[in-house]
Amino acid sequence: MVSEPNNWGRFGTDDQRGTLNLLTPATVLDALACARTGQVLNLAMPIRGATSSRAPTTVPHLRGRPLPQHFMSVDGGDYAAGARAIGAGLRMADDALIVTHHGTTTHMDALCHMWEGDQLYNGHPASRVRSYGAARCGIEQVGGIVARGVFFDVPRHLGMAHLPVDFRIGAALLEEIGPGLRQGDVAVIRTGWPLTWPDTYWSGQPGLAPDAGRWLAGRDVAAVACDNAAIGGLNADQLADESLEDDLHLILLHRHGVHLIEMLWLEELAQAAPADFVLVVAPLKIEGGTGSPVSPLAIL
Amino acid sequence: MVSEPNNWGRFGTDDQRGTLNLLTPATVLDALACARTGQVLNLAMPIRGATSSRAPTTVPHLRGRPLPQHFMSVDGGDYAAGARAIGAGLRMADDALIVTHHGTTTHMDALCHMWEGDQLYNGHPASRVRSYGAARCGIEQVGGIVARGVFFDVPRHLGMAHLPVDFRIGAALLEEIGPGLRQGDVAVIRTGWPLTWPDTYWSGQPGLAPDAGRWLAGRDVAAVACDNAAIGGLNADQLADESLEDDLHLILLHRHGVHLIEMLWLEELAQAAPADFVLVVAPLKIEGGTGSPVSPLAIL
Amino acid sequence: MVSEPNNWGRFGTDDQRGTLNLLTPATVLDALACARTGQVLNLAMPIRGATSSRAPTTVPHLRGRPLPQHFMSVDGGDYAAGARAIGAGLRMADDALIVTHHGTTTHMDALCHMWEGDQLYNGHPASRVRSYGAARCGIEQVGGIVARGVFFDVPRHLGMAHLPVDFRIGAALLEEIGPGLRQGDVAVIRTGWPLTWPDTYWSGQPGLAPDAGRWLAGRDVAAVACDNAAIGGLNADQLADESLEDDLHLILLHRHGVHLIEMLWLEELAQAAPADFVLVVAPLKIEGGTGSPVSPLAIL
């Protein structure tokens, strides 16, 4: 049964966590039981921000987005050039980061990130998302995800290195790959598209078809994670082509409160090829944030 | 036996992960077995960056540090004011974060953060820590921590709400509170000092005594986490008072490769009062970073 | 005659430059004729942004504002530490600046900076000032100011080092000091308050009384420049105390389109003590900006 749009009754009108409410202590303990080997993989792409170089442009990102900037406010070079140590001889390096995470690095979307009309997920007024940050459905509501991750390695299933640019993953294909997906799981979906960087990465992106989004929502997943930039596919203008009705962000994030985790690096996971594993995602507690850069961990 | 400074032989000269190398698949599986109730706590303070307000100044931080800045580059206010939706009606909020994490929020120190002389931990040349970032011992080397957290609630043990400003936690006290600390554990130490914000927070800070640092290093902990700003204590000028020999960052981070996690929020953990738990910390993969803001998770 | 609020008819409904329209080629040539000695003074406070130090806190600023951050993305320290030169041997330093100018440094306010109700100066809809910037009355409309500056050194006139914190400069006093103020001039008003930094700077600020604002507007000045933070006075909470009717920003900026230049450093000018001079102010052409940091020049 597919949950009704904007009527996710079990959570009540004040809910700002959406399907993350499915993550109970019991599901957490169940998830931890999926660890078999104890190998830990970090599913994040690097945040490469050396500002006075082209380094930031060498990591997959959407065209036209402001890339991460990383500055050292004191470093070893300063001491090499004669800077005095602190106190009796202590030396230190300090730095700062500027990051606009959507479209530039591995990140998690808050429920306030996208909507239609005047209401966020669950009827929260969009007018509460202002310059001061989102007073509703901000990323600080997430806390952290500890859940079973179910791995959908679509190109491997199809015998491809990566999906073609215009491939849209349908519900039937997801069901075929991961029939055991249960309520409270996180679907981790691989397209392999980051492997095309930089050659054809900007030519568009493969992604989920609308019926796949509905299928995932109907299975009551806690979250959806993918190695593409927008869960759904993108055209050559880097836009989603679907109608509002079929837009993947609206289906999952807006109508069903399913948090999205995007731009993951899944290549090591693909080599390990677990059917499931423990997934831990802990976004920064940015008050009112529309999301956060994250370092998702897979514990195999 | 206390490990020798700068001679952490078991890791070899190329090691940039220090005691995190103690985290093997076997220790990960052992750590997961510490989860009993499945309750998940986020041990981070909020990142409060609403820039055109005093909000950023209301979270504990060291005096004089640049506070987080959080900007919305598009938000619900824009639509309320008449901004056009995207395509057929999609609306979105997007944002950017500027963060200088040391001293301003819950964060993890990379091994390149502090040193004496010309060498970082394990002999890596400090001259490789430059404006472009740290080419040695950067935070991207961490990957992620999944370990047993052992909780040292010092003020509770002493029957205090929080430690006094000049309290230095000695080795004997740690041993008394957590005799079961094992190799590969993370010592999570509570001072309660954040409870003094804003009244006396800047008057100095309680922290570990040098012999406690040596005791922890000698126990081969994987990392040390604390709710104060610098693991060691601070005087009213917000500086460590110890000699180089006794400086806590040098003892732990520099000489023994023990990563540090600072400025945690441990009050909910103190209420739950577990002896041990699963600790998961996944810093952002900032290449060459001296550390990262983090959202540590405790799985009880 | 005092111009009517929101009815500055001579500029028409599309005007976004306010009284800067008074600066015609003829007034520019007249202004240049005020140069007598050729001495050039820079009336800006330093932008001190060395981020890993307390340097930024040592320049006068309003409490709680994010201070400038200045980062070197490559510098001489990198070469001292062994960084390779570019090509055959070229070496360079590069940097980045983060600045939130209101309340932190010498700056000019755009006409979109303050208003009451739903309309900016001259009836422009406030709803056009959005996250993307101000589509009306942004700082990029200014171009540049070349005008006669008329110097009102109020504390010197009164035999004081600086005005007391609760001093409000009335119209009669301005008239007494600068009776020759003409249409198209810029009134440059000294309070001496920056001399109190850091001792009592945050105890409030002296500034113009409402009738002084009306007197200046009635004289059709092109702009008003002052060494305090808000033209009008501030109380100990750093807020203007006046009613909306009497608020200096509303009288000058909002109702009469008079641009404001704030936080100037006028001490060298006070020593030179010219009655008038050429004032040149060229804000950065920040599209949609609410203002800009500036380096005003006085040509004596």
Place this chain on the structure above:
Amino acid sequence: MVSEPNNWGRFGTDDQRGTLNLLTPATVLDALACARTGQVLNLAMPIRGATSSRAPTTVPHLRGRPLPQHFMSVDGGDYAAGARAIGAGLRMADDALIVTHHGTTTHMDALCHMWEGDQLYNGHPASRVRSYGAARCGIEQVGGIVARGVFFDVPRHLGMAHLPVDFRIGAALLEEIGPGLRQGDVAVIRTGWPLTWPDTYWSGQPGLAPDAGRWLAGRDVAAVACDNAAIGGLNADQLADESLEDDLHLILLHRHGVHLIEMLWLEELAQAAPADFVLVVAPLKIEGGTGSPVSPLAIL
């Protein structure tokens, strides 16, 4: 006579202003006499930083540089969405700017921006240019420029819309166009290259030939301003092709202390076509900055 490299004796060893020392009160008064019509032109390109859009990419810039980011921390949209006014009804817009000016917008280079070996201009040690900023030859040393601008409209002289990508402007051509260039003047040189944006702007850039740099230094100009990105030409990799000996930045900035102003917008000036004019440039007083974004003004 061409001045000797690194031996600009008349300024002494402490000089950090280079040829700007040629700007005396007398030259300022002479320069002001060049104003004839009183028309004021702003020679800056817009700083277009609306971050959640492609706007920043639509202004000429060098490939791979971090573009300006402009954020509104409170704006009219917030009030449209219900934000409370301040006090009795005051409303305001506030913003922040992040700018890395070299290669992204109209800016002025400080004397610390480029060098060879271990010394900046005039023997100042390059080791004093560190993460905290340049303790020698920073942009705050400039103060402001008020000088005669002499206009070299090279494409107009040659009957072209703009110079071809590989055109290098020789000394003979400069002498032909502006024989009256005098000590203390600023040479303002037009290539017309910004007109190629975005079509072929990144294919390289026309610029000065080395002998033109030497000719300008020999004429004792106070500064050189150009509408290209690097005074000299650039190849398709956006690099200068010359040997160290012939590098334009080294000839002008490093060896002779000639400040450079780059990426000007000279198209309105080209239409007005003055032989000379008053040029006023006032960089932000960024302490230790390698340069500053500027809004140069031409007073015709």
